[in-house]
Amino acid sequence: MNYSADSLPEIKLIPLNQEALHFTQLRETRRPPTDIRWVKVLEFLRSTNLAPNSRKMYERELKRFLIWSELHYHELRPRHFALYKEYLRDELRTDAGKPLSKSSINAGVAALKSFFKWMCYTYPDIIATNPTLGIKLEKVPLPPAQSLTTQQMEQVWSALELLGETKQRDTALVHILSHGLRAGEVVQLNVGSFDGKLLFLPDTKTNEPRLVPLRKESREVLAEYLQLRQQQGEVLNSLSPLMISHHASYKGERLSYHGIYFAVEKIGEIAHIENLHPHSFRHTYATDLLLWELCGFVRSSKKQAITKSFSQ
Missing domain, CATH: 1.10.443.10 (Intergrase catalytic core)
Structure with a gap:
């Protein structure tokens, strides 16, 4: 079968930089790989006998910490948790634009303490010493009596x-x-x-x-x-x-x-x-x-x- 020059489709040249851009956009549309750190959090939540509300609180606070820090668990040091506590106290705001209460800060710190205690016990090859031991909770005044007369x-x-x-x-x-x-x-x-x-x-x-x-x-x-x-x-x-x-x-x-x-x-x-x-x-x-x-x-x-x- 004979082809004439006029019957051939138009040839389009794609610059290498555009091709690279195409593959970059394709890669960005794919689901990012699972954060291996979050896998450990899920294992921790499954292994603990938490009440439903406590489990939600732990999940929320641990997710917040992992978003704040990109370091792997073995790279974390006490100073990182001190900085994170300052972040909770001085930078983070509620939906109403107010600073977190001391109780909310303590909830975040307590979740980290519980999780890293579990990590040290379950994976001593990853974390030999609990880096949260030196982080203190905020002093919260005792609430008024709530008992019924x-x-x-x-x-x-x-x-x-x-x-x-x-x-x-x-x-x-x-x-x-x-x-x-x-x-x-x-x-x-x-x-x-x-x-x-x-x-x-x-x-x-x-x-x-x-x-x-x-x-x-x-x-x-x-x-x-x-x-x-x-x-x-x-x-x-x-x-x-x-x-x-x-x-x-x-x-x-x-x-x-x-x-x-x-x-x-x-x-x-x-x-x-x-x-x-x-x-x-x-x-x-x-x-x-x-x-x-x-x-x-x-x-x-x-x-x-x-x-x-x-x-x-």
Whole structure:
């Protein structure tokens, strides 16, 4: 077959510098390789028994540090963490443009301390000495007492009587929280965690399982709540969630961490108690324990005065 010069396609010359630019643009569109440092962070998060909120905080703070520093772990020295703490304190700002609070700075430092302690233990060939040991936390003043007074607890019990569909569940919830449990611990409880007298907590913040004896009234309230669910047709087994949601989208499912907070906030609104949250009951439980311990060492005539001082 014969070709004429006119039938041949036009020849285009591509300068070498344009070809190099083409390959550079192609390379930049590809996904960057995974940061090997982040792989270690993910391994750390998987190996620790953190509550969901704590895990999110650790992930956020460690990601922030890796963005700030490009050094590999074995290259880091105490001075780098001192500089990073100065960065958190003096340069980083919140979305509102304000400096980080001391508590927020401490959260970042604590996450680094925990991670590098794990690194030294798990990978001593990479980091032989923990470079965060010399970094101190910011001094934060003690918060005001958050325990509930006797009058406020009475308001809570009265508010529970005014609830509708969630009355039995929320009453059982408050009874459990009043034994010092954290909201995250309540989320993990199953029907099998309750043997009629005790609650068994396999996963706690300290990674140590514990048994929580319940007061007689609390045992009865919890048993009545479970009996009510069976009467309503629910088939319970040992792995069924102890607390269930009444939300339209999650009805019958395990009551979530945020669901517990929402339920307690609603009780606070009815009881006219500002900023009521699940941890308020834990603080109250700790205060009561301390109060009874003190009362054991003082004369009965002074108990009323001590009770009053703790309630203020």
